[in-house]
Amino acid sequence: MQIGLSEYLIVGAVLFVAGVVCMATKRNGIGVLMGVELVLNGANVNFVAFARYTPLGLDGQIISLFVIVLAAAEAAVALAIALNFYNNHMTIDVDRGDQLKG
Amino acid sequence: MSFSELIQSLLDDTTRSLAHFGPELWLCGTILALLLMRLFGWDRLVPPYIVATAGTLVGFGITYFDFLNLEAAGEAEHLFTGLLVYDRFTIFFRLFLTLFLVFVIALTVLTGIPDREDGPDFYTLLLGSVVGMMLMVSANHLLILFLGVEMASVPSYAMVGFLKGRRLSSEAALKFVVYGAGAAGVMLYGVSLLSGLLGTANLPEMAARLNLVVTGEAGMADATVRTIVLSLMLVFVGLAFKLSLVPFHFWCPDAFHGASAEVAGFLSVASKAAAFALLVRLAIAFLGQDPVAWAGVNLSLGIAVGVVAAVTATFGNLAAYAQSNMKRLLAYSTIAHAGYMLMAVAAMMIIRHGGAMAVFSEAEARSEAQRAIGGLLFYLWVYLFMNLGAFAIVAMIRNRIFSEEIDDYAGLVNQCPWLCVCMLLCLFSLVGMPPLGGFFGKWYIFASLFQAGKVHWSMWAVLGIAGLNTVFSLFYYVRVLKAMFIAPRPEGARRADIPWIEGAYAGILSLSVLALGCAPLLVNSVSRKAREVAGVLLIP
Numbered sequence: 001m002q003i004g005l006s007e008y009l010i011v012g013a014v015l016f017v018a019g020v021v022c023m024a025t026k027r028n029g030i031g032v033l034m035g036v037e038l039v040l041n042g043a044n045v046n047f048v049a050f051a052r053y054t055p056l057g058l059d060g061q062i063i064s065l066f067v068i069v070l071a072a073a074e075a076a077v078a079l080a081i082a083l084n085f086y087n088n089h090m091t092i093d094v095d096r097g098d099q100l101k102g
Numbered sequence: 103m104s105f106s107e108l109i110q111s112l113l114d115d116t117t118r119s120l121a122h123f124g125p126e127l128w129l130c131g132t133i134l135a136l137l138l139m140r141l142f143g144w145d146r147l148v149p150p151y152i153v154a155t156a157g158t159l160v161g162f163g164i165t166y167f168d169f170l171n172l173e174a175a176g177e178a179e180h181l182f183t184g185l186l187v188y189d190r191f192t193i194f195f196r197l198f199l200t201l202f203l204v205f206v207i208a209l210t211v212l213t214g215i216p217d218r219e220d221g222p223d224f225y226t227l228l229l230g231s232v233v234g235m236m237l238m239v240s241a242n243h244l245l246i247l248f249l250g251v252e253m254a255s256v257p258s259y260a261m262v263g264f265l266k267g268r269r270l271s272s273e274a275a276l277k278f279v280v281y282g283a284g285a286a287g288v289m290l291y292g293v294s295l296l297s298g299l300l301g302t303a304n305l306p307e308m309a310a311r312l313n314l315v316v317t318g319e320a321g322m323a324d325a326t327v328r329t330i331v332l333s334l335m336l337v338f339v340g341l342a343f344k345l346s347l348v349p350f351h352f353w354c355p356d357a358f359h360g361a362s363a364e365v366a367g368f369l370s371v372a373s374k375a376a377a378f379a380l381l382v383r384l385a386i387a388f389l390g391q392d393p394v395a396w397a398g399v400n401l402s403l404g405i406a407v408g409v410v411a412a413v414t415a416t417f418g419n420l421a422a423y424a425q426s427n428m429k430r431l432l433a434y435s436t437i438a439h440a441g442y443m444l445m446a447v448a449a450m451m452i453i454r455h456g457g458a459m460a461v462f463s464e465a466e467a468r469s470e471a472q473r474a475i476g477g478l479l480f481y482l483w484v485y486l487f488m489n490l491g492a493f494a495i496v497a498m499i500r501n502r503i504f505s506e507e508i509d510d511y512a513g514l515v516n517q518c519p520w521l522c523v524c525m526l527l528c529l530f531s532l533v534g535m536p537p538l539g540g541f542f543g544k545w546y547i548f549a550s551l552f553q554a555g556k557v558h559w560s561m562w563a564v565l566g567i568a569g570l571n572t573v574f575s576l577f578y579y580v581r582v583l584k585a586m587f588i589a590p591r592p593e594g595a596r597r598a599d600i601p602w603i604e605g606a607y608a609g610i611l612s613l614s615v616l617a618l619g620c621a622p623l624l625v626n627s628v629s630r631k632a633r634e635v636a637g638v639l640l641i642p
Binding site: 012016019020023029032033035036039040042043044046047049050054055056059060062063066067070073074077078080081082084085087088089094097099100101 | 244245248249252256259260263266267268269270272273274275276277279280283284286287288290291293294295297298301302303355356359360
């Protein structure tokens with residue numbers, strides 16, 4: 001079987017959906033962040049596949065490099081915030097953050 | 103092209119671009135200086151806010167110089183091989199953002215929210231966020247769109263959680279980062295599909311190819327077209343999150359409640375302004391190519407945006423009514439104001455559709471669309487002063503009475519009468535009472551909605567809802583003022599004596615609000631400038 005653009009896009013879509021489901025269902029803060037990473041990587045697979053098969057060309061690869069760096073930076077900030085939450089609440093269950101409402 | 107020619111053309115492009123990139127470079131240089139200060143321990147010798155203020159003032163000076171020569175900036179110039187665009191719109195928003203940054207840094211100095219130890223970190227985050235917003239307002243490429251949004255968001259997550267030991271602050275930051283990262287991921291997926299399907303990530307090229315797709319015979323039945331529409335909606339989700347539009351507003355009250363009032367004031371104005379600049383750019387670039395061919399798309403998207411705007415304004419105002427915490431109340435009022443401002447974008451889309459449907463003549467449609475966007479820009483200027491003023495006064499009172507509950511504001515007028523008058527001006531301007539600045543902001547947007555109603559009746563419905571909302575919003579703002587002015591100060595409550603310098607700061611902001619409503623010359627010149635700036639985007 002010839003592997004083409006659509007196969008890559010399917011992989012990207014599966015990663016995206018898995019990430020969104022993970023974000024929506026996980027109660028553990030770290031789990032939610034892992035879902036975000038899956039979504040970003042789903043988009044990255046798309047970018048690289050489009051770079052190979054469409055006139056998007058090198059732009060796609062460059063964007064995916066930027067996204068990898070940004071995902072790392074975002075994860076660093078998010079983990080610091082999760083640690084800060086843990087220090088104050090002794091848990092990283094996002095449902096336990098229930099003081100702000102209304 | 104030989105290799106040396108390629109290098110030469112890149113060098114030429116970069117040197118030409120750097121000349122127009124001054125404010126951003128200055129802010130980046132200031133960030134580096136702040137980090138190095140921390141490294142070498144110089145922050146004990148020189149207070150970090152001095153470095154931050156100096157760098158920002160230079161950035162503001164450069165932008166102001168550009169702004170004075172606004173007429174000279176004729177054609178839009180593409181910087182860095184087309185990643186950024188430099189036109190009057192860019193200059194206008196750079197001026198807005200740098201001026202706002204000066205005000206925010208002054209506020210943090212007055213209320214002392216980052217202590218000396220944390221100063222370099224806080225200002226690094228603040229300036230980094232503004233650099234991201236400046237990229238957003240000059241984005242010409244999907245990469246910069248995403249990078250700008252993320253560069254603006256990631257430091258603001260950290261700033262919301264800056265009060266380290268507080269339970270509320272850490273909870274707010276966690277909620278903000280979870281929602282924000284999710285929205286950014288969804289937006290990136292939309293960007294990947296959009297750029298892949300159109301084969302380019304450069305906005306003008308994308309708009310031209312999108313035009314080919316829409317004018318082609320494929321129509322909405324084609325799978326590619328439907329995917330493009332879906333991916334545009336995913337990109338809109340990311341922007342709607344930044345703008346806190348319903349149903350992507352959940353983060354806003356929680357983040358503002360948990361963050362310090364200074365940070366909340368910063369987020370409520372700067373990130374809204376940058377996101378609106380980006381939204382207007384996208385909307386005009388994508389929908390403005392050929393109004394006749396785009397007629398159906400313009401109409402249906404315009405109505406959809408109008409409905410989102412009406413729902414957002416109504417929800418914000420209804421939810422604000424039940425709040426007892428001042429920052430939460432202002433957060434819902436921020437949501438409501440995002441709704442009002444979005445109405446201008448909806449009106450612009452519908453008016454352009456009217457131009458295509460011969461309800462307006464071509465020239466009329468252009469000048470009315472220009473009015474709508476000009477109204478939005480005017481509103482943003484007034485919003486800068488009135489919203490920052492309200493948050494600043496909340497911060498000043500917090501430093502004295504250690505509370506942000508509306509009930510604890512009872513009888514403050516006896517202790518700090520002038521500050522209460524400033525709050526009165528800011529809040530009445532938020533309602534939109536004449537003769538304050540907020541009145542003219544609302545007036546321009548409502549007038550555009552009325553014109554748009556001639557094209558499609560739904561805009562008149564949106565106008566009616568907006569009018570009702572304005573009346574309704576009066577009640578919850580007045581509740582705050584009633585506590586401050588009429589209720590007696592309870593026995594034994596903490597005194598709120600405000601030093602004159604803080605009073606002067608609040609006074610400058612609220613006098614600006616007053617001047618933007620009372621001085622006809624100023625109102626005229628600002629709104630003319632705003633229309634002129636909006637014009638550069640609309641001229642094809």
